[in-house]
Amino acid sequence: MTQAPMRTVSRVADLIDQFDHLNPTRDLKELIEASGLPKSTVLRLATDLVNRGLLAINSKGYYSIGPAFLRWTRLAQEMWHVDEQTLNVLESLVRDLGETATLYVLQGRSRTAIASVDGTHAIRNVARLGEPLPLTRGASAIALLSGNLALIDSLKNAALLGEEESFDVDQLRTRAAQAAELGYSESQGEREADAASIAVPVRNQEGRVIAALSISGPISRFGSGVRDKALGRMIAASNVLSTNGIGPVGGLL
Incomplete structure (x- = not known):
């Protein structure tokens, strides 16, 4: 795997890692501040993760861990x-x-x-x-x-x-x-x-x-x-x- 895909994988992991029992939901601003990633990167990754079910977003714009994790959790x-x-x-x-x-x-x-x-x-x-x-x-x-x-x-x-x-x-x-x-x-x-x-x-x-x-x-x-x-x-x-x-x-x- 080349350096660019490896960096993308690390950034995806960093983004998902911002959610825990203390922070089950975060809005876009919180994700940017917590991850330290550029706004454009966070928005692009978050959108892709939502489309894949790995993140979810509610009507108020708050992200959370998505339902796709249910099968991996089990x-x-x-x-x-x-x-x-x-x-x-x-x-x-x-x-x-x-x-x-x-x-x-x-x-x-x-x-x-x-x-x-x-x-x-x-x-x-x-x-x-x-x-x-x-x-x-x-x-x-x-x-x-x-x-x-x-x-x-x-x-x-x-x-x-x-x-x-x-x-x-x-x-x-x-x-x-x-x-x-x-x-x-x-x-x-x-x-x-x-x-x-x-x-x-x-x-x-x-x-x-x-x-x-x-x-x-x-x-x-x-x-x-x-x-x-x-x-x-x-x-x-x-x-x-x-x-x-x-x-x-x-x-x-």
Whole structure:
């Protein structure tokens, strides 16, 4: 694919990405401001996406995600869902530890949550399923990289081209290697200022890291005693998932 079509694909993705649960509808002005694209480009892309059913526009001129996504949503749910046993493992962690438990998978140069159970505290972290997150920050990112060290070079090259945020390559490589040796990773305030996380890798039957199991919550609740208790439970949970699998989605990883 040449550079021009690739740029168009990126712009379409950028435009669709402006819609979420906080902004389910946007008018043309909001789309232009949020996407940073020229008015003519936004209008052309939006019109084409409406014609294809990927966006919809109401009588007041507000755009929203279109009905064509319904068939893809159902397909994604069928292909990317975890099995009941995996959900039970997440729920068990939440009951024992009180913090949000999430399963992340590697997708290209990002990580994505495919299953999550909210913590029991009033103040808790909430993971958004399907949202791409960086691989350069956060405990789950390090846990995923611990089994995919070669990917760090790809992240480095993308950062040099301006396609990814800049980061300390040596530090990331060291943290990933340490996580591979220790069997877990942890972070505080890396992606969100007041959030902490602990993550362990999940492997398939060949021993390859295919997912990261994490718990996350406010830093104030992640003292050394909590970490020690959490690690024992999380390693046991990871062993269960690594032995029994995580459901149909495991075949895609």
